[in-house]
Amino acid sequence: MLAATLLRLCLPSWAFFDRIGAAPRLEVRPPDATEGHGWRPAFVAPRRRWWHVAWAPAATRTLLLQSLVERAQVETDEATPAVRATRRQLGALAAAAAREHVPGDDRRWQWRVVERGGEAPARARTVLAATPRVVESIAP
Amino acid sequence: MIAGDATALDTVLAWMAPLAALASAHAALDTAVVLRDPAVRAAHDDAVLAAERGLAAPLLARRTVLAALALQGAGAVALGVAQAWWGAALGVVGTVLAAAHVRGRVNGGSDAMLFTVLAALAVACAPRARDALRTGAIVYVAAQCTASYLRAGVVKARERDWWTGRALAAFLALPAYGAPAWVPRDRALLRAAGIGVFAWELAAPLAWAAPSLAVAYAASAVAFHAANALVLGLPRFLLAWGAALPSLWFAATLLAR
Numbered sequence: 001m002l003a004a005t006l007l008r009l010c011l012p013s014w015a016f017f018d019r020i021g022a023a024p025r026l027e028v029r030p031p032d033a034t035e036g037h038g039w040r041p042a043f044v045a046p047r048r049r050w051w052h053v054a055w056a057p058a059a060t061r062t063l064l065l066q067s068l069v070e071r072a073q074v075e076t077d078e079a080t081p082a083v084r085a086t087r088r089q090l091g092a093l094a095a096a097a098a099r100e101h102v103p104g105d106d107r108r109w110q111w112r113v114v115e116r117g118g119e120a121p122a123r124a125r126t127v128l129a130a131t132p133r134v135v136e137s138i139a140p
Numbered sequence: 141m142i143a144g145d146a147t148a149l150d151t152v153l154a155w156m157a158p159l160a161a162l163a164s165a166h167a168a169l170d171t172a173v174v175l176r177d178p179a180v181r182a183a184h185d186d187a188v189l190a191a192e193r194g195l196a197a198p199l200l201a202r203r204t205v206l207a208a209l210a211l212q213g214a215g216a217v218a219l220g221v222a223q224a225w226w227g228a229a230l231g232v233v234g235t236v237l238a239a240a241h242v243r244g245r246v247n248g249g250s251d252a253m254l255f256t257v258l259a260a261l262a263v264a265c266a267p268r269a270r271d272a273l274r275t276g277a278i279v280y281v282a283a284q285c286t287a288s289y290l291r292a293g294v295v296k297a298r299e300r301d302w303w304t305g306r307a308l309a310a311f312l313a314l315p316a317y318g319a320p321a322w323v324p325r326d327r328a329l330l331r332a333a334g335i336g337v338f339a340w341e342l343a344a345p346l347a348w349a350a351p352s353l354a355v356a357y358a359a360s361a362v363a364f365h366a367a368n369a370l371v372l373g374l375p376r377f378l379l380a381w382g383a384a385l386p387s388l389w390f391a392a393t394l395l396a397r
Contacts, residue, residue, distance in 0.1 A: 002196050005240040012252035014288040018295035020310040043179060045318025045373070052373045053366060055166075057173040059318070059373030060247050061180055066316040067244060068183060085192040085243070089183045096182035 022115035024073040024127065026065075028094045031107050042097035042111065065093065072113050072128055090128075146271060148393045152278055153223060153264060155386040160257045161220025163379035164231035167254055168212040170376060171238045171246050175202060175209075184242055192243070205241045208234045219261065228262035249288070253380040256284045260387075275394070282391035285384040286344045289361075293341030302338055305331030317372045340364070347388045354392035358385040 029038035043065050046058035072090055075083045094111035113128040174180055182188075186201050193200045208230075215230030235255045238246050245251040260277040263269060269277075301307035308330040312319040324330075340360065347357035362385070365378035 001193055001200065001243065002236070002240050005236060005244075008245065009236065009239060009252050009255040012249055012256075012284075012288070014249065014252075014291040015295045016249060016292045017307070017311055018292075018299060020301055020307055023314050023316070025315065041315070045316055048318055048320040048371070048373060050370070052375065053369040053378070054375050055170075056369075056373040056375050057170045060170055060376065061174045061177050062316055062318070062373075063248065064174060064180060064242060064246060065183065067248075071244070081192060085189055088188045092185055092188050093179055093183040096179040100179065 152390040159383035161216040165216035225265040231258040250376040250380040282387035289341040289344035296338035354388040
């Protein structure tokens with residue numbers, strides 16, 4: 001892991017903001033939610049303030065968590081240890097998000113990764129759900 | 141070594157060291173705050189990632205990384221005040237460990253630029269380093285800085301959406317960035333801004349043509365990164381690139397002789 005990190009830092013791609021893809025989002029809901037309802041984002045970006053030009057750890061947090069979700073979006077081979085690690089991370093993040101939504105709730109919340117594309121997304125595509133297994137359903 | 145280059149080297153180090161120290165201290169503090177967040181902590185828990193980290197697990201444990209970040213902050217003071225090479229080296233170590241702890245990068249490309257600047261300064265500020273090596277280290281930063289703009293410009297220019305304004309509109313709509321509502325969304329304006337951004341990025345090599353051009357390009361780059369920081373919440377990019385930009389002047393000065 002250290003060697004891979006060093007390689008990425010030594011040979012960065014510098015290809016910032018090159019293309020628009022479907023934006024994945026991690027969503028969670030209580031285990032007793034009715035089918036198709038109750039999904040809420042696991043984390044949201046902070047409201048921008050003027051001082052964020054110099055200091056924005058909340059924005060760094062959002063981008064860091066979002067990069068984890070984006071990794072899950074592109075990882076498809078469930079057999080590799082790296083992918084299994086990402087799935088464990090998503091589960092842990094979803095549990096933390098559940099505790100944030102409902103403090104003290106120790107139930108196993110459901111989570112899913114959905115893709116929302118374009119500027120005005122009307123529909124979302126579920127690409128990964130808590131089982132964990134890749135699904136290809138259309139969600140409202 | 142061309143006569144007079146030593147002065148240029150001293151001048152560029154006098155700019156880069158304190159700017160890199162600020163960027164390094166800021167990154168260390170920002171990362172330490174983020175790693176204390178409950179959600180981030182849960183997703184990167186040492187138990188969750190133990191198998192993935194393997195033998196490096198003790199080195200990448202949360203406590204070790206937080207200690208490295210504290211040392212990075214202390215090293216930043218030494219780098220800024222006394223151009224201490226080890227202050228830059230501590231920043232390199234903190235940056236690498238924090239990035240590996242989160243299995244990638246803490247703050248996208250800013251990690252890579254900060255790593256580049258600090259690694260180069262660790263070489264350039266070393267007491268026994270020859271002038272040729274010190275010069276090479278700073279020119280390397282200038283090359284990476286130029287490549288960062290040029291590559292970003294090329295990949296944008298190849299995408300039709302950057303010519304139509306659709307790309308900027310889509311990025312402003314991404315929830316992860318949380319762009320404020322006061323940012324104009326007018327399509328014609330976004331089209332002009334999009335084309336302007338990649339045209340400006342593609343012009344980066346011109347900074348090597350003359351020291352005055354390098355200064356002008358660096359000034360415009362600061363304004364560009366400040367706007368990104370304000371709109372997209374990316375202050376670490378402003379600081380990391382801000383520390384790298386004086387190297388463009390140094391490279392242009394070398395070529396002008």
